[in-house]
Amino acid sequence: MKKDDKQRAVVLLSGGLDSATVLAMARARGVDCYALSFRYGQRHSHELAAAKVVAETMGVKRHLILDLDFRAMGGSALTADIDVPKDRDTARMEDEIPITYVPARNIVFLSIALGWAETLHARQIHIGVNAMDYSGYPDCRPDFIDAFQAMANQGTKAGVEGHPFTIHTPLMQMTKARIIAEGIRLGVDYAMTHSCYDPAVDGLACGCCDSCLIRKKGFAEAGVPDPTKYMK
């Protein structure tokens, strides 16, 4: 292992607000970042377009966009022909696993990030999961992250040879408002980022899917102007 390997990370970058903040936090600590995004059959391409702009703007070493056809497996409103729910009460989102849940999505994303990290001799993987606003997603909880890290260090050459991987989840216990405040402090331009699950053809955010509602609420609570253009 080279001397500086500990400061090299694969950062999962969706093009959304959370992962842009994670990238800014890693860059602020001087970490060399390798951004990883997926073309996984999302309903729209605005998220990936945003990821490209974020990666370029924030000075990543490399941005890899990997094709992965989750649609072939079906099963989620984010990839399949199922309606995205609108105008739900944000307070009630925590009670259930939403139909926007993509089976094992974060598991697959983290696994591929792990493979790339091992090839790059990076020992860190950063992911913007959050147990506060998305507690309904099983793959956004600390217990899952711990289990993934343990598995990663059993199932890789680097792990079993004593160069363990760590999964960094700096947003895990942060409210959306705090995430936004931290990003603003680090100079993130959130106008670059895209959160909406169901945007118009031109990329305009719908303003009423779960993701838009959480985003709006976050900016309001942070007391920061929301740069997003919403349809409503």
Add this chain to the structure above:
Amino acid sequence: MKKDDKQRAVVLLSGGLDSATVLAMARARGVDCYALSFRYGQRHSHELAAAKVVAETMGVKRHLILDLDFRAMGGSALTADIDVPKDRDTARMEDEIPITYVPARNIVFLSIALGWAETLHARQIHIGVNAMDYSGYPDCRPDFIDAFQAMANQGTKAGVEGHPFTIHTPLMQMTKARIIAEGIRLGVDYAMTHSCYDPAVDGLACGCCDSCLIRKKGFAEAGVPDPTKYMK
């Protein structure tokens, strides 16, 4: 969960000898099998061609071949421009992690199998890993499989809702000779399967890569004629 869900499985199918045997063992127990293969930038397509024949012959419910470009990440003799080692001593293969190791490959394959299984309401994933002949691969050991299963049940909706997944590794403690004997007993035609890491353009097995050497030795020890055509 439907009544028969417990007898539905995703089976990772490479086109090789091991996974064909795993599929035969599951079918013999009356399990409905959904075969999953990957076009992951292998050096050749003979493995996938073999997987298709095996899936058709053995009556799977569906055979899904997913594209996944591991080459974009580099790092292994199986996908990148690194020479496959030849004529090694099979007794010494166990001592080290070979350069044919693809970083996190089984982790990624199992993760995608898990996502598909969850969508299908299948609770079993079958994989032909083996700790005897491939002890050099960290992702072929029982400790890794246990860790993966624990992670899977923390990170999926089905897992946290009390419908746990089990990872079946029926070949884990079997020698290659025993695997072959079991497959022959179940009627597997091993002429369909492909093991060689570095075949000729027409698919002819090289006869001297690690995989060919282990295969030859297995047939010899099982006392069964090897239907494979080797170059040498």
